[in-house]
Amino acid sequence: MGEIWIPEAERLGDGVIAGAGAMDTPNLPPRVVWHTTEGSSGSSAAFHGTADYLMSENYEPHILYDPRTDQLGQFGPLNQSAKALVNAGTVRTNRTGRVCIQIEVMAKAGTPFTSYWKPGKNFAALLRAIRSWGVPDEWPAGRLAQSYSDDSPRPLTIWQTRGGHYGHSNVPGNDHWDPGAIDRAALLAAGTVTPTPEGFTMDAAAEAWFGQLNAMLWGLKNDLAAQQATVASLVKLVAADHDLDVAAVGAAVKKAVTDALAAGTVDVDVTVHDKTTTTPKVS
Ligand SMILES: [Zn+2]
Known part of the structure; x- marks a missing residue:
């Protein structure tokens, strides 16, 4: 309907x-x-x-x-x-x-x-x-x-x-x-056009994490297996840091990276939610 x-x-x-x-x-x-x-x-x-x-x-x-x-x-x-x-x-x-x-x-x-x-x-x-x-x-x-x-x-x-x-x-x-x-x-x-989530500001830890991820993926741009291993370990770290659901973070990152590789770039843009609300926590 x-x-x-x-x-x-x-x-x-x-x-x-x-x-x-x-x-x-x-x-x-x-x-x-x-x-x-x-x-x-x-x-x-x-x-x-x-x-x-x-x-x-x-x-x-x-x-x-x-x-x-x-x-x-x-x-x-x-x-x-x-x-x-x-x-x-x-x-x-x-x-x-x-x-x-x-x-x-x-x-x-x-x-x-x-x-x-x-x-x-x-x-x-x-x-x-x-x-x-x-x-x-x-x-x-x-x-x-x-x-x-x-x-x-x-x-x-x-x-x-x-x-x-x-x-x-x-x-x-x-x-x-x-x-x-x-x-x-x-x-x-x-x-x-997707509206920007209202009221969200990225905190310093998230900013640093995305910077690190971006840099590491760029360094590994020709090595898919190394990228996957890096992303998997980073997902665990960030999920623990922010009390997030590992599977949800992993799925969001996997999609972003897949899209980025398909586009021939390593720009990463993901949105994840915490376990209890649908408010984007990281975008
Ligand atoms: Zn008419």
Whole structure:
């Protein structure tokens, strides 16, 4: 089961989208549709004004997002339909798929928002919630419309068989060209930023340990067995020093070193937790 309400999102309205409800075809793959509001942005007043307008027109998406401020709001549960699409004949596009998560970005199709936006932790939360439903990082209909007069692909067969991300300009039966020529790769990459754990400062002992590890691995860069032995002994030392779980430290270090070797470097970046909490102790 995916995330139905995004914890980071402000609730907009009463939590019920009028006229929305269960998906028609929950056995079909999950998808997302990106829209732009074509109005102003950049302030809380604009955010709530836009939300009120969408509700008064009964044209609600699930999500409202301001790309200038990273403000995120949610109108209704992600596992039900929203109201920002028109049907494609008998196919109720709002209700196609396991989920059909609709996002109104406060921007104009004529000025792609990925050219100036500042995605932050709320955008990362949005992509996390999207992926929690199994939506693949793909654009199955292909390219987005580049202008009002651009006939972008809107293949009904793809819509009914493929999950992933669609622009409103890719949805069959619809004629809008939003969200414009946004950078599709940048959009999906923005969610991969991991926020720094709050309130953590590395103590001197940890700092010294990581320095020692880095230096030793660098010295042994061509000798995998020596690296493994070094890491194993260091893991035991640091676990004892900090009252940590040896297996957990070992797994974290092993992954970091494996990644580092694959990348051809010996930069090591690990996060470990103590035995009783999930608060990172060393990062
Ligand atoms: Zn739209």
